[in-house]
Amino acid sequence: MSGRYDLVVVGAGPGGSSAAYHSAKAGLNTLLIDRQEFPRDKTCGDGLMPHAASEVALMGLADWLDEPHHGKFTGFSIYTTTAFLRQGVPPSLHGPRGYVVRRKETDARLLERAISAGADFRAGVRATELERSPAGNVTGIEAVKAGEPLRVETPLVIVADGVGGFAGNGMKAHQNAVARRQYFRDVDGPDKQDLHVFITKDMNSHGAGYGWVFYMGDGWANVGAGVSTAALARTGRNLKDFFDRFLEEPMMAAWLENATPEGPPTSWSLKMGMWGAKRYGQGMMLVGDAGSMIHPISGEGVGYALESGRLAASWAYEAHVRQDFSAPTLSGYERQLMSRRAREHLSGHALVNLVPNLEMLEPLFKACEKDPEARRTLVESFTGDAPVYSLVKHPRTLARALGDGLKMRLSP
């Protein structure tokens, strides 16, 4: 592998495959590399939100989504210490449903689409350095395959390496959450057409976090828990401890009584909230987790990785046509991303950082239980489909939550 490409995409997760698919389809001579061999697993909840499903459908995989072994969900069941909220999913272009598909399968399918669009894919290749000219222009990348150094020339690189460290110099945000999941067969809970989310006291009295049960269509479920790194620091506990205690919660223990686990649980880290990352520079754009695109409350990142990959591809094409790979030209990518996602991501980021622990929101959860409109807004702000401040459209419910919160604080 050597030579010259219009574009090199580093990382073949959803962000990289989307960027490579759309770039190759537009006619760019695109190289896609990944340090791993495919198909490979990626620790994840496997949930594809409706907007993620729309992006998958745009890559020509709408029929594949509906295969019977995939989980299909049309609602959320949210359990907090004091409330139970049930809500339908916000519809998207692809329709009012999301999916639960093992990432090993999803990522392999997305990669196949990138290859069939014309991207030149090389597995087992780890990018090590971004090369720049003395004037600061990107000229290529250095990489390693099976211990052998490689060099590829390109004026433009899309960094889609997730939480990997490639080209991290001053660009990347810090990891601020961690999550762990395990597959179980025959989990015995109700309403398998919902995503089940548990905002437990254990995970939310000193930070933020939640547990989940996401059902697939073949009798398996993805069961997991994720917490903020602030929760780890404040409690001195580790992720494994939070996950183990989640499985021991009375409702979970009952659901798992006759369930069989598959393999050991695995963990991974997350950069949530669009905050603190720089997503473009001369000759480069960052997409997906590399660009800190995970929603700060839900922890959802696949749909945003696909979307940012698609938008970056359109700016790669623009830069190629103009033969201008400067930061001012590529800043169009950031502007487009911000206009689409900043309100939801930054208001969510503000909420999780301003509220010292999510337990403080219990009165709000309880008040929303009784008000369907406010409940819908609350769930949409948690899933990234509405900015958090749209809750002000429900002043009565907010006032009730505030009053109940004050009563709780003042009661002995």
Ligand SMILES: Cc1cc2nc3c(=O)[nH]c(=O)nc-3n(C[C@H](O)[C@H](O)[C@H](O)COP(=O)(O)OP(=O)(O)OC[C@H]3O[C@@H](n4cnc5c(N)ncnc54)[C@H](O)[C@@H]3O)c2cc1C
């Ligand atoms: C436990 C857990 C549960 C989650 N649940 C959900 C969920 O249910 N729904 C959801 O939407 N999101 C979820 N997320 C987030 C989601 O997994 C990520 O947002 C998503 O994987 C981002 O995709 P990506 O393409 O940016 O990065 P990745 O999927 O991480 O892909 C990055 C790729 O880059 C490659 N790479 C890294 N470094 C290099 C290098 N130097 N050279 C070459 N290749 C390299 C890696 O091998 C990898 O294949 C969850 C995350 C965790 C940890």
